[in-house]
Amino acid sequence: MDRMMMSDLLKTIFSVLLVLVVIIVSRNFIKILKMAVDGLISTEAILSILGLKIVLASAAFIVPAVFVSVLMVLGRMYRDQEMSALSSAGAGVGRLYIAVFKTIIPVVFAAAWMALYVSPWAASKVERIIFEEKQNIGVRAIAEGKFSEYNKGNLIFYVEKITTDNVMHDVFVQDKRENKVGIVTAEKAEVRTINNDLYIVFINGERVQGNAGEVDFVLETFAEYAMRLDSSTEIQENPITGIDTTKLLQTQDLKELSELHHRLSVPFSIIVLAIMAVPLAQVSPRSGVYGNLAAAFLIYFSFANFEKVSGSWMVNGEIPVWLGFWGVYFLAVLFIVILLVRLYGLAWVILQLKGKLV
Known part of the structure; x- marks a missing residue:
């Protein structure tokens, strides 16, 4: 039984x-x-x-x-x-x-x-x-072949191609910070988490910073350049x-x-x-x-x-x-x-x- x-x-x-x-x-x-x-x-x-x-x-x-x-x-x-x-x-x-x-x-x-x-x-x-x-909602908004905004329009991305391993190719970025406008172009870029902060790391590119009409432009080339993305202020x-x-x-x-x-x-x-x-x-x-x-x-x-x-x-x-x-x-x-x-x-x-x- x-x-x-x-x-x-x-x-x-x-x-x-x-x-x-x-x-x-x-x-x-x-x-x-x-x-x-x-x-x-x-x-x-x-x-x-x-x-x-x-x-x-x-x-x-x-x-x-x-x-x-x-x-x-x-x-x-x-x-x-x-x-x-x-x-x-x-x-x-x-x-x-x-x-x-x-x-x-x-x-x-x-x-x-x-x-x-x-x-x-x-x-x-x-x-x-x-x-x-x-x-990470802003990072997911980045799509190949179109301009994407992040950080309330202070960052504008353009990515020609995104491969299956989430690596971005032929990247263009306009960055507005501290009354300065920066332009970054790179062969590749990828998102990385460093010390619990979100970064986009650009690989093999050039960076130009300055304002139109001024002569004090900064021009540099780099093998790797990391740009920190401002995370949401929301507290978990x-x-x-x-x-x-x-x-x-x-x-x-x-x-x-x-x-x-x-x-x-x-x-x-x-x-x-x-x-x-x-x-x-x-x-x-x-x-x-x-x-x-x-x-x-x-x-x-x-x-x-x-x-x-x-x-x-x-x-x-x-x-x-x-x-x-x-x-x-x-x-x-x-x-x-x-x-x-x-x-x-x-x-x-x-x-x-x-x-x-x-």
């Missing part, structure tokens, strides 16, 4: 999670493509951002994937009367919980690792990639979802505590919802294909929304910090007790509790 149920649960969890991730990432992919079309990010950054979005979506939707999977597997067993055969063999609700938790305990640890460490790293990485791409701000968990453990800020609670809620939610799913999955053999899934979706969305609302109340100071985290689980435990009483009777629940306490 355990091996069969574990196999079915793992396959269903993977399938449901895959479907959810594909749906969400497909919507994000459209937004990423729009950013690339608008020139906000380069085509090379699309795959990196998409891969990180897959990681974020997997961490975000593993809780509903486990909840729905337990309902689907146990509901199918009830409809196919497999549960009746197991009950006649002496396998009660305790055996169901053992089989379910043998499967989801490793999933809980994996989900906790993703929520506490992998997801913040991925969120921070996405923000950093987008920030760096925005910093790490989103709260990208803050390292170890820092959140030491914070007293209510918004950061709310984010910490959100991450910690992933493993706790999997455990609580899996316990809830076992009695909720019980359906009659004549029920529809989807059994109690409609009610399950309503329960999950109520659970998730109340979790967000309690977090918002905590941030606003309307409820204490401990209640902002544990309040939703108190209600979930109460609902689980109601489900067990409805299905197995109050006497059975009392006997089970006495057996655990003795």
Whole structure:
């Protein structure tokens, strides 16, 4: 029984999670493509951002994937009367919980690792990639065969040809700085990052600096000449979802505590919802294909929304910090007790509790 149920649960969890991730990432992919079309990010950054979005979506939707999977597997067993055969063999609700938790305990640890460490790293990485791409947006505007402006018109580029290795050939640049006009022509040029600053390095060219009508012109030839590009004055701000968990453990800020609670809620939610799913999955053999899934979706969305609302109340100071985290689980435990009483009777629940306490 355990091996069969574990196999079915793992396959269903993977399938449901895959479907959810594909749906969400497909919507994000459209937004990423729009950013690339608008020139906000380069085509090379699309795959990196998409891969990180897959990681974020997997961490975000593993809780509903486990909840729905337990309902689907146990509901199918009830409809196919497999549960009746197991009950006649002496396998009660305790055996169901053992089989379910043998499967989801490793999933809980994996989900906790993703929520506490992998997801913040991925969120921070996405923000950093987008920030760096925005910093280089002017350089990406340089196109072969046409004049391109940069630094509010103070730099004007003309490139005859750009090869696949991003090397520019036959380059002309007009540079206006400090009331001086400079003209640079070079055989080749390429963009380099030097000491975290962006430079265009010209190779084998000439430089002329001065103003029209004046005689103090500067003429020089060079093998290499580097011109620093002024980066955007925008400061990169790490989103709260990208803050390292170890820092959140030491914070007293209510918004950061709310984010910490959100991450910690992933493993706790999997455990609580899996316990809830076992009695909720019980359906009659004549029920529809989807059994109690409609009610399950309503329960999950109520659970998730109340979790967000309690977090918002905590941030606003309307409820204490401990209640902002544990309040939703108190209600979930109460609902689980109601489900067990409805299905197995109050006497059975009392006997089970006495057996655990003795």
